[in-house]
Amino acid sequence: MACRYLLLLIILCMTTSCWDRREMDDLALIMGSGIDLTDTGLVEVSYQIALPTGIPSAVSSGGGKKQVVIISAKGNDIQEALGRVQQQMSRSIYFGHREVFLIGENYARQGLNQLQDLFTRFPETRYNSFVLTAYGTTAKEILSASYPMELIPALAISKIQSSRQSFSVKFDKFLEAFSSPGTSPVTAAIRIIHKGTDRESVAIDRAAVYLDNHLSGFIPPEELELLRWWIGDPYRLGFTIQAEPEDKEYKGTISVKSSESSVHVRTKIIDDQPEAEVTFHAVVKVVSNNTRLNLIDDKIRKTVEQQFSNKLKLRIEGLLKLVQKEMKSDIFGLGEEIHIEHPAFWKRTKNSWSENFPEMTVNIKVDFQIEQLGKTQGRTYLKQ
Numbered sequence: 001m002a003c004r005y006l007l008l009l010i011i012l013c014m015t016t017s018c019w020d021r022r023e024m025d026d027l028a029l030i031m032g033s034g035i036d037l038t039d040t041g042l043v044e045v046s047y048q049i050a051l052p053t054g055i056p057s058a059v060s061s062g063g064g065k066k067q068v069v070i071i072s073a074k075g076n077d078i079q080e081a082l083g084r085v086q087q088q089m090s091r092s093i094y095f096g097h098r099e100v101f102l103i104g105e106n107y108a109r110q111g112l113n114q115l116q117d118l119f120t121r122f123p124e125t126r127y128n129s130f131v132l133t134a135y136g137t138t139a140k141e142i143l144s145a146s147y148p149m150e151l152i153p154a155l156a157i158s159k160i161q162s163s164r165q166s167f168s169v170k171f172d173k174f175l176e177a178f179s180s181p182g183t184s185p186v187t188a189a190i191r192i193i194h195k196g197t198d199r200e201s202v203a204i205d206r207a208a209v210y211l212d213n214h215l216s217g218f219i220p221p222e223e224l225e226l227l228r229w230w231i232g233d234p235y236r237l238g239f240t241i242q243a244e245p246e247d248k249e250y251k252g253t254i255s256v257k258s259s260e261s262s263v264h265v266r267t268k269i270i271d272d273q274p275e276a277e278v279t280f281h282a283v284v285k286v287v288s289n290n291t292r293l294n295l296i297d298d299k300i301r302k303t304v305e306q307q308f309s310n311k312l313k314l315r316i317e318g319l320l321k322l323v324q325k326e327m328k329s330d331i332f333g334l335g336e337e338i339h340i341e342h343p344a345f346w347k348r349t350k351n352s353w354s355e356n357f358p359e360m361t362v363n364i365k366v367d368f369q370i371e372q373l374g375k376t377q378g379r380t381y382l383k384q
Contacts, residue, residue, distance in 0.1 A: 028091035031068065032154030034139025035115065036104035038074060043107070043114070045081040046072035046140040047093070048154050067151045070144050078114050099158035100130045101171060102139035102190070108208065108215035116178055116213065127172035130161040133208035135189040135218060145192050146200055153202075160204055161188065164235055167207055167228055178213060181350045182335030185210040186227075189218055209327045212354065216327040223319045229280060230263055230316070230332055237261055237282065241311050243291050243304055252291050254304060256284035259371060265337045269345050274356065276334050279365040280316065284308075285372035295373050309366040316364050330357045 032048040049069050071088055075081030086093060103112070134142050143153070150156035161168035169187045177185035189206035207219040207227055219227055228235050237258040244252040261282045268275050286295060295301045323329060335353045339346040349356055 026091055027094040028089055030093060030095050030098045031152050032100045032102065032143055032157065033095075033098060034102035034104065034134075034143050035078065035107050036138045036140055037107040037110055042074040042076065043078055043081050044072055044074045044104075044138075044140060045078065045085055046070060046143050047085060048143040048152075050097070050152055068153065070140070072140055078118050095126050098126045098129050099154045100132060100161070102142050103131070103133045103187070103208075103215075104139040105134050105136065105215065106138070108133050108210070110214070112178075112210075112213040116175065127170065127175075129171050130158060130168055130188070131171050131174045132157070132161075132188045132190045132204065133215065135191040135206055135208070137192055141192060142190055142202060145195075145202055147202065148199075157190065157202065157204070166204055167224055167233060177210075180336065181353055182330065182337075182339050182346075183333040184212075184329040184331045186231075186329075186331040209323060209329045209331055211327060211329040216329045217322075219319070219322070223315070223322070226312075226316055226319050227331075229261055229282075230278075230319075232263060237284075238287075239284075239308065239312065240288075241308055243293060243307055250290050250292055253288070254286065254291060254293070254295075255288035256308070256370065257287050259283045259285055265334065267334070267337050267341050269342055272345075273359075273361075274334075274338055274342075274345070274349075275361045275363070276337065277363045277365065278332075279367060280312070281367045283369050283371045286370060289373075295370065301370055305368050305370055309368040312368065313364055313366045316366070320362055320364065324358055324360070324362070328354065328358045330354075334360065334362070 028047075029050045030047050031050050034046045036044040036046070038044055047070070049071060051067060051069060071085055073081050073084035073088065075084055103115070107115075132142075145153060147153040147156040150159070160166050167188050169185075174185055174187060177183050187208045187210075188204050189208040190202055190204045191206070192200065193203045194200050205221040205224065207224055209216045209219060225235075225237055225239070227233075229237055238255065240253050240255040242252055243254045244250075246252045261280075264279045264281070266277045266279075268277075289295060293300050293304065295304060323331060330353065335346070335350070335357065339350070
């Protein structure tokens with residue numbers, strides 16, 4: 001009996017210690033990371049690492065001191081580059097605080113096979129990080145760019161992505177789209193503005209579209225809101241139209257913000273070919289009326305609603321043509337809709353969906369309703 005108690009005591013002593021702990025002083029806190037392809041075909045991995053004085057706190061702001069350091073290394077593949085990065089560092093890499101992951105444009109165009117394999121195997125991958133694609137630059141340059149309003153630039157990018165004004169995609173959704181034959185991946189696209197000046201910063205005003213695992217192209221800023229509307233991004237949409245010609249007193253524009261918006265997709269199979277009807281619905285309030293039109297009048301309001309519907313329909317059809325015919329990438333998830341509504345057809349065609357989607361007939365409808373005219377109802381100043 002005494003031997004049993006002794007054995008139990010020894011086991012307890014062995015299991016109560018923190019044998020695998022890692023001290024903060026031994027860790028390099030990665031706030032942002034990125035991957036690029038160099039002109040010579042090498043993979044370059046870059047980390048934005050918070051220095052101890054750069055970590056924001058309630059006590060100090062680290063004013064004036066360098067807050068982050070950028071460390072990068074090149075290799076024939078990702079693993080070799082990662083190993084060479086660690087060789088430069090006195091601390092162990094820790095990804096628990098990583099806010100953003102950036103994909104350089106050149107690397108994205110050559111394909112993400114290595115990247116997918118690494119992050120699906122790597123146990124420390126932080127899947128709630130935001131993933132972005134660099135536009136017209138490299139991931140390393142984005143990580144090295146300053147941002148005047150935040151101590152740590154990666155935190156600034158994360159805060160922009162977290163706001164309702166920004167289109168954003170997290171890593172888990174990005175990888176999930178790669179594994180789904182009915183939906184193609186899409187990320188926000190980030191670029192440097194005012195480069196080389198004291199006003200240097202970043203802007204996230206485009207979307208990067210992928211076909212299979214390659215970057216196919218970018219959606220321009222003016223169509224980004226339409227993309228968010230289509231994919232159901234919870235965001236208050238804003239639109240402006242030229243409702244009448246500009247004159248000396250009025251610009252002739254009306255601006256609205258959505259109170260609610262939705263998209264309804266209906267698919268059908270005709271002569272063994274898929275078709276879709278996509279209806280966009282929006283209830284909006286007027287935020288600016290710089291015209292001679294009095295929207296209190298039902299007839300005038302209906303006319304303006306039809307103007308919005310017609311112009312937005314043309315813009316959505318333009319976005320569809322860009323994505324479907326030029327990029328050939330189903331970022332709208334129409335394949336998933338067919339999968340749900342016509343499983344037998346999908347089973348026969350899912351492996352060739354990337355060839356079928358560009359030829360698919362898609363009809364667009366827009367249902368636009370002005371519900372609120374603002375506190376003043378009509379215009380604040382009616383010229384006689």
